[in-house]
Amino acid sequence: MEVILLESVRKxxxxxxxxxxxxxFGRNYLIPFSKAVRATKDNIAVFEAKKAVIDSENAKNLLAAQEKAAKLDNLQVYIIRQAADDGRLFGSVGSKDIIVAIHEKGHTEIERNNxxxxxxxxxxxxxxxxxSLHPEVNIVVKVNVIRSEDEIVKQD
Structure with missing residues (x-):
């Protein structure tokens, strides 16, 4: 299936x-979430007419993501978990745990799918x-997995 992307999509x-x-992928994700439209003659004509509006909206989203990235530069979060003596966790740390730690730092604009x-x-x-704040803007967050709050003082 050929589609025309209405917004940038990572990869x-x-x-x-x-x-x-x-x-x-087109039917179940791109089209329902308004990230793309089928590449038919009619849709191509409509897209060409709206191209300037779509480009300006995407540029605005990119600028907003770059501003967020500047605020989140060098963000460091701590997650406390139980672990064995050799450092392996009893369980694991996933994206949900990371988002909770980031939200505790006051950055609630980041979502789990980012x-x-x-x-x-x-x-x-x-x-x-x-x-990933935008398909073209990625930041790196340092996630420190530790055993107790005493280790936060040692690392700082």
Whole structure:
């Protein structure tokens, strides 16, 4: 299925580009969430007419994401978990835990789907986690997984 992207989508393309995607991805995600429209003759004509508005809206979203990134620069959060003597956690730290820690720091504009975590964190250590504020703007948040609040003082 060919679609025209109405907004930039990570790992797919920028707004205004015509891309080929799998049918299910287009029908179940891109089109229902207004991220794309089918690339038919009528939709292409409508898109060309609205292109200036869509481009200005995407530029505004990019600028807002860059401002958020400037506020969140060098953000560091602490998550307290129980662990074995060798540093392995009893359980794991996922994106939900990271978002709760970020919200506790006062940054409630970041949502769970913004956290890009390839696999859960399973060790006591400092981890760099990527947070995507916009398909073109990513920041790195330092997530420190520790055993107790006493370790916060030691690390600072």
């Amino acid at each position: 797919l393309g920028i707004a205004g580009s015509k891309v080929k995607v799998k049918d299910g 956290v890009i975590l390839s696999k859960p964190i399973k060790t006591i250590a400092s981890h760099d986690v990527v947070v």
